Amino acid sequence: DTEVTQTPKHLVMGMTNKKSLKCEQHMGHRAMYWYKQKAKKPPELMFVYSYEKLSINESVPSRFSPECPNSSLLNLHLHALQPEDSALYLCASSHPLGQKYFGPGTRLTVT
Amino acid sequence: DAKTTQPNSMESNEEEPVHLPCNHSTISGTDYIHWYRQLPSQGPEYVIHGLTSNVNNRMASLAIAEDRKSSTLILHRATLRDAAVYYCILGGTSYGKLTFGQGTILTVHP
Numbered sequence: 001d002t003e004v005t006q007t008p009k010h011l012v013m014g015m016t017n018k019k020s021l022k023c024e025q026h027m028g029h030r031a032m033y034w035y036k037q038k039a040k041k042p043p044e045l046m047f048v049y050s051y052e053k054l055s056i057n058e059s060v061p062s063r064f065s066p067e068c069p070n071s072s073l074l075n076l077h078l079h080a081l082q083p084e085d086s087a088l089y090l091c092a093s094s095h096p097l098g099q100k101y102f103g104p105g106t107r108l109t110v111t
Numbered sequence: 112d113a114k115t116t117q118p119n120s121m122e123s124n125e126e127e128p129v130h131l132p133c134n135h136s137t138i139s140g141t142d143y144i145h146w147y148r149q150l151p152s153q154g155p156e157y158v159i160h161g162l163t164s165n166v167n168n169r170m171a172s173l174a175i176a177e178d179r180k181s182s183t184l185i186l187h188r189a190t191l192r193d194a195a196v197y198y199c200i201l202g203g204t205s206y207g208k209l210t211f212g213q214g215t216i217l218t219v220h221p
Contacts, residue, residue: 004154031206042198042211043155050206090154098143098204102154 004103006091012109015081021106023074023091029101031055031094032074034066036087037105043090049074081110115199120216123189131184131215133199143204144175144182148195149214155198158184194219 004025013019023032031050035043048056049068063085065077074091088105095101116134123129135144145160159166159173161182166173172185186193198214 033208042196042214045208045210048206048208055206056208092154092209094206096205098145098160098202098207099157100147100155100209102156104154 004091004093004101006089006103006106008106009104010107010109012111013078013081014111015083017081018077018079020078021076021089021091021108023076023103024072025093025101026072027093027095027101028071029093029095030071032068033092033094033100034074034076035090035092035102037090038087047076078108081108083110086110115201115212117197117199117212117215119213120218122218122220123186124220125191126188129186129189129193129217129219131186131197131199131217132181133183134181135199135201136180138179138201141203142201144173144179145200145202145209146171146173146184147198147200147209147211148193149198150192150195155211158197160204189217189219191219191221193217 007022033048034046037043045058046060047066052068063080067075086109088107090105092100092102143160143162146158147155149155159171161173174183196214198211
């Protein structure tokens with residue numbers, strides 16, 4: 001199984017809402033990533049977790065809060081987002097030899 | 112992060128070979144060259160990676176210049192399903208980060 005799953009596929013939220021994105025992999029990978037992708041732009045790295053610990057935060061605003069409850073699961077908690085945060089949010093996991101496996105993404109719209 | 116330069120777009124005909132170039136003149140000795148592609152409405156997909164020697168897998172071949180300042184991704188027979196954005200990325204292996212550049216939009220004509 002080389003699949004990374006993400007839920008939900010689509011999410012619409014207001015600026016005062018709190019929501020969470022979920023990512024799951026069962027490949028035994030010990031590094032997981034969150035990326036943000038705006039339309040017609042390349043993915044931008046947000047966070048990296050390695051062995052369930054946050055190892056890289058690319059200066060992401062605190063309204064995005066990542067969490068890695070166990071080695072298979074990665075969450076991204078969202079609170080007080082702005083319309084400009086609307087984007088495709090991609091999760092990935094990394095094989096020890098370096099290949100990254102990406103999920104299909106969650107398309108987020110902030111109204 | 113070392114930078115890569117790719118053409119904005121390329122076109123090919125179906126069943127013909129495609130050579131996608133990438134320049135990386137500031138590559139360090141420990142940087143691997145990774146290629147990913149992103150099909151429309153999908154997450155990026157790993158294609159191939161290498162360090163110094165040319166590499167082949169079922170999807171593509173990677174030709175690396177002797178001085179490592181450039182590389183070429185080769186799709187041996189393009190299909191319509193190969194139409195995607197192709198990203199050339201420098202980085203380590205294992206659990207390192209992947210920083211995407213602008214990529215090359217490949218259009219395949221029937």
